[in-house]
Amino acid sequence: MIKITFPDGAVREYPTGSSALDIAKSISDGLARKVLAAEVDGKVWDATRPIAMDASLKLLTWNDVAGKSTFWHSSAHLLAEAVEALYPGAKFWVGPPVENGFYYDIDLGGRSIVEEDLRRLEVKMSDLARQNEVYVRKEISKGDAVKYFSDKGDEYKLDLLQNLQDGEITFYTQGRFTDLCRGPHIPNTGFIKAIKLTNIAGAYWKGDDRNKQLTRIYGVSFPSQKDLDEYLRLLEEAKKRDHRKLGKELGIFTMDDDVGPGLALWLPNGTIIIEELEKLAKETELAAGYKRVVTPHIAKESLYLTSGHLPYYQDSMYPPMELEGQKYYLKAMNCPHHHKIFAAEPKSYKDLPLRLAEYGTCYRYEQSGELFGLMRVRCLHMNDAHIYCSKEQFYDEFKAVNEMYIKYFKIFGIEKFVMRLSLHEPSKLGKKYVNEPELWKETENLVRDVLVRTSTPFVEVPDEAAFYGPKIDVQIWSTIGKEFTLATNQVDFAQGRRFNLQFVSKENNPETPLIIHRAPLGTHERFIGFLLEHYAGNFPVWISPVQVKVLPISDKYIDYAQTILGSLKKADIRAEIDDRNEKIGKKIRDTEIAKIPFMLIVGEKELAEQKASLRRHGKGDLGQINLEDFVIQLTREIQARATD
RNA sequence: GCCGUUGUAGCUCAGUGGUAGAGCACUUCCUUGGUAAGGAAGAGGUCGUGAGUUCAAUUCUCAUCAACGGCUCCA
Missing domain, CATH: 3.30.930.10 (Bira Bifunctional Protein; Domain 2)
Structure with a gap:
């Protein structure tokens, strides 16, 4: 028997050689159906791998980052299996999980694939997934591994093997596909219920632009169709925030072929x-x-x-x-x-x-x-x-x-x-970096010291410094996931x-x-x-290009609206009037779409009481206000550069 | 720069080897309407650019430019 310690500290005994999956089953079948992998003594393992001695155990499911990664990594193998089935002779480099899915870099031997191929591959992957193919782990000697890939003629895997030693080489096989892989993997392909291959891209072998370009297929997969649908919905949402789309819609910037790219x-x-x-x-x-x-x-x-x-x-x-x-x-x-x-x-x-x-x-x-x-x-x-x-x-x-x-x-x-402390790479002194080894050390320590002494969280990145010295970059991500340096020091x-x-x-x-x-x-x-x-285009009022839109109910109230516009402008508030011959509903809708923070609606009642009806973007009707109070309040908000 | 995809009206997009359509936006008219789309009419395009094939090209081929998705790069 072995003693298994659970995350809550509970210790239970199981027969020697029980797998995480066996243990999950002993708890409940429902849990066993969700287990993708396991953390055994802090290392991520196959859920099916026998545990031979006392260990701590955490069962990993879709809700764990490591569980998700394992799921996507196994999906990459499934993709490779489908590619091999549909395009015999394909050679494989690596197929890791990434933040949102997985990819596999493949040498298709001069063949190029198109969108339709992705749809065919998705169908093939789904077929294979339904067969509940088990991911079988096998420890193998370097000699046998080299022989396997030599026979197969896959020079990429042979290249990977060069850096591996006997005793640390494992193969994983599911169905007809065998890959050199340290694992772990999900128990079987049946867990993969929904698959979307998202795009095809070229990727240099080993990320070096002097090397051959391989075909990279990106994909994402889920344990249910519902999860995939939700993911696709979120992607659509992200696209709506894309600054290129919003920039056009809100009249922020434009590009023109005659001016030139990137201008x-x-x-x-x-x-x-x-x-x-x-x-x-x-x-x-x-x-x-x-x-x-x-x-x-x-x-x-x-x-x-x-x-x-x-x-x-x-x-x-x-x-x-x-x-x-x-x-x-x-x-x-x-x-x-x-x-x-x-x-x-x-x-x-x-x-x-x-x-x-x-x-x-x-x-x-x-x-x-x-x-x-x-x-x-x-x-x-x-x-x-x-x-x-x-x-x-x-x-x-x-x-x-x-x-x-x-x-x-x-x-x-x-x-x-994320604050990124970028350091030099000593072997590149005199090439990428000025050749001042002592000054590099000294200033890198000074900069690190500032971060440490001010308790600023940061990550250290070697070989990212400027040629003249170390730096701190502040990294942010665009809505479609690209990383950029926003600020630099x-x-x-x-x-x-x-x-x-x-x-x-x-x-x-x-x-x-x-x-x-x-x-x-x-x-x-x-x-x-x-x-x-x-802000998804909803700028705080202080940077909004138009801060207030005055909407007369009909053209009978344009004069009163103009008076209001005048007072707003006098207070240095950026305001416009919508004097189009449209119904108020239409004017409100257009102003909401333009993401203008405030609307002042004026008609019969407002004119009679010398007031205005206030509407805030996204919040709806706020009732009648006194214009002077509104100006004071708005000016205060603008001067404070308030976020909302 | 490299691999792949795309390029039709201001925007979003449909379409065809016989020189083009929709919705929104725009203009005019009717309507004067109370919190997210009132109605009608009209105007608007050398189908990214250049060359080739063809009796005929927006459609097919090639080149080129640009955008998009990645890779590489990123002071």
């Missing part, structure tokens, strides 16, 4: 949002001791040779234009210009920290396949600033920048983000030297400042793209 045109409504954001940034930065500067959009080649950007980032810059025998580049970053401002006059320690801020317009030649609505563009307006400080001042300055992020995020109610110990920037210390010695590059609001493009999705 957003800001429409009047979008421009209002930009101006509100800039107002916020300018107020905040003024209070934090920043000074504003303005710099040109272009500079000579020599500037970027000095900064070091040309050797590192030329591929991401627009090609140069030639004037008077000189090469000029569109600026991809503002820092070199700001460094020149620092250098324009001699500096003493008394001038530090010097904080230079600019909403700088940058142009980056992003790869065509990378462009994505407003989130990834080729012309961007950065909430940029550079802080020049001494080593002693660094901690406070860097910390203040981090606090500024948090302050902004509170204003916008941004809660789902970077240390730069390299450019100060490259530009020979100096200040005179208290001891009358020349010293090189440390530089902090920071962009708490990222760029207008990405930030507004993110805000559109974050």
